[in-house]
Amino acid sequence: MLSTPVARLRPPPAARPAMADRRWWWALAGGWVAHVLLRLWLFRYHAGPVANPDETGYLAAARWLAGGPGADFTGSTFYQSGYALLLAPIHWVSADPATVYRLAVAVGSMVSATAFPLAYLVLRRLAVGRRGALLLAFVVGASPALLLFSGLALADAILPTLLLGWLLAIHDLVRAGAGRSGSRRRGTVRHGTVRRGIVGGADVWAGVVAGGLAGFAMTVHMRGMVVLAVTVIVVGALLVARRVPRRAGLAALATAAGVAVAGTVLNRALAAALYPGGTRDLAGLLVSRLTGLDGQAWALAGAAGQLWYLIVGTWGLAGIGLVAAATVTLRGAGRTSRRVGDGGLAVSFAHRVTAAALLAVTLGIAYASSAALPDEHRVGNYAYGRYLSCVAVAWTLAGVAALVRARRRSIPALAAAAAALGAGTGGVAAWYAGDRLDRYAFIAFDFPEVIFLSGVPDRLDMAAASLTALALLAGLTVLAVLPVLPGRLGLPASGWARVVPPAAGLAAVTIAFVAHLAPRSAPAPGRDWLPAPGPGRVAVDTRVKWNVWLPLTHRVWWTRLEMYDGARQAPPAGACTAIVPPTAGPPPAGWAATGDGDPSKGWTSWTGRGCGAGPGH
Structure with a gap:
């Protein structure tokens, strides 16, 4: 009874010296540079698209957005404009296909490395101390979901x-709303804390950022539709319940709508230019399913197969995060924070709402992407990690925060x-797929x-991967629960x-994963099996297979490929x-x-007599 008034009379802690704060910013900047350099080293030999048609689709969209020639991807999956917008300026710097691709890898590496400072902020929101958050964020910043796709021209x-x-x-939007409503209930507004930011409009800015990123996610990929829908539902529900400032909530919804509409207009223009036949x-397919x-x-x-991959692909940490988030969400939406775990981890209303939003996005993406996935007779139809890679880092952070903060x-x-x-999600996926996991095409x-977990490069061994992930999870759990010797370190055990x-x-x-992923040596030089057209207009017979003409779309930078029957x-x-x-x-x-080509490569070439036009003419 006496602790509350005493705590209120206690003077606020002294402000940290500006020099100390500056050191933290330098640490974050240095870590970001280290992560960028790691990615550039890992993918130093990448000089052209390898994941087709996806990479070529995004690169061609970026070229068209930059004012260059378009393409004809009629009947193909639509590769949206949001990610291509980031790559468009590259085409103003260089037209050389190899240079364009290397710069695309650089852009992806820089954006991917930015997950490190954001991961630090996430861990700070989860009450992990500064030094611990910095260390854990740096390690998680090199997790597979962040490394694998940063070296490719993919929205992932x-x-x-x-x-x-x-x-x-x-x-931060929900926390600002909770702080303001709490201040109103007490009839005071405290300064020097988050309350000062609320008065200054921090809640509105949080709403603008949340809505803007949700709208942009919809412009980047169809998975962003789930993010946008969850944002609208969450913010709308908070507005109705008066748990978020009206101005901030409306700012979030208005920004989301504005960005989504602009993205839709741009996507339609891109579709008309690059997909003239639809x-x-x-x-x-989604509706029929x-x-x-x-x-x-x-x-x-x-969806179960995707959740299984999410768990094993994060060494089990996403599983801990999923369980912890579900537990936090189901505790109820009380207004007061609860203290749990060693050191007192605060589980606030903002934590609950954020956990529920992340769960909704994860389950929504897994379910919708699986429903819309065509049956391509490949093993990846039944257990696939790429669609949930966008949330894998968030769940890894939730898992490591639970390891270091829970009792x-x-x-x-x-x-x-x-x-x-x-085990449950993997069992469901394996039961449904049956022997198709052995009969269908396995794409490494x-x-x-x-493959890293199982050591089997040419087939899906779910049991081996699951057992290895379980062993890693057990090891991390033991490291988290073993008593340490704080006296020797001069620090409290918590x-x-x-x-x-x-x-x-x-x-x-x-x-170990980085060593597994790193190239052993430069690719052996060899004759390129794709056509190398000369200057001028280039026509492609529609009978030529897609794996020939589609990557050629990126290589022929000076003109649009002309398809003919x-x-x-x-x-x-x-x-x-x-x-x-x-x-x-x-x-x-x-x-x-011309005598070029080879029947085994699926193409040959002809040259028109009297052609004198050069590239760009």
Whole structure:
């Protein structure tokens, strides 16, 4: 009874010296540079798209947005404009395809590395101390979900960072609303804390950032539709319940709507230019799946497979995060914070709302992406990690925060629940897929973390991957619960000394994965198997396979590829090069065979007589 008034009379802690704060900013900046350099070193040999048609689709969209020639991807999956906008300025710097791609890798590396300072802020929101948050964020910043795609021209390179920023904004928006309502109930507004920021409009800025990032996520990828929907639902519900300032909530909704509308307009313009005959109808497939029992079984089993991959691909830490978030969410939405765990981790209303929002986004993406995924007769249809990679870092942070902040006696229970969740979701996916996991095509690109865990590079070994992930999770759990010797370190057991063992264990696994991912040597030089058209207009026979003409779209930077039906007509008049199938026969009048190509590569080429136009003409 006496502690409350005494605490209120206690003077505020002395402000940290500006020099000390500056050191933290320098540490974050230095860590960011280190992460960028790590990515640039890992992907130093990347000089062109390897994940087609996705990479070429984004690169061609960026080129068109920069004012360059377009392409014709009719019937293909639509690659949206949000990520391409970040790459568009590259085409103003250079037109060389290899240089453009290397700069795209640099952009992805810088955005991906920004997850490190954001991860630090997330851990600080979860009551991890400064030094511990800095160490853990640096290690998590090199997790697979952040490394794998930063070296490719894919939207997945920026989505994890975008989602971290969105989560921080949602948390701060809700916290600002809780702070303001609390101040109103007490009839006071305190200064020197978050209350001062609320008076200054910090709640509105949090709403603008949350809404803007949600709208931009929708412009980047279809997964962003789930983020936008969750944002609208969460902010709308908070407005109705009067748990967020009206001005801030409306700012969030208005910004989300504005950015989403602008993105929709840009996406439609991009679709009209690069997909003149229409895009692949994934929305129609989604609706058909959701309205039938077989489709629902496909969607739910695929979602389970994605959750399994999320858990094993984060060494079990995402499982701990999922269990902890579900527990926090189900505790109720009381207005007061509760103290749990060693050192007193505050579980506030803002924590609950943020945890619920992240759960909704995760489950929504897993379910919707699985429902909209065509049956391509590949193993990745049943267990896939790419779609949930955008939330993998957030769940890893939630998992490590639980390891270092929860009560020691509750950590084994969290780990056991995470292991059960991984086993359950993996069991559902394996049961539904059956022998298709052995019969269907195994694409190594779909399973980098699983290959690392199982050591099997040419097939999906769910059991081996699961057991290895369980062993890693057990090791991290032991490191988190073992008593430390704070006296030898001069620190309390609940502080910095408690963070070091699990951080060291996670760092060891991360280093092993980086070593597994790192190229052993430069690729052996060899003759390029793709066409190398000369200057001027380039035509492609529609009978040529997509894996030939589509990457050629990026390589031929000076003109739009002109598609024509070679079975019915000659190459377009005025074209200088025609790429045709080996079975096309002799060239028509006005054309001559170049002798390039190989029947095993699926193409040969003709050249038009009298062509003198150069690139860009």
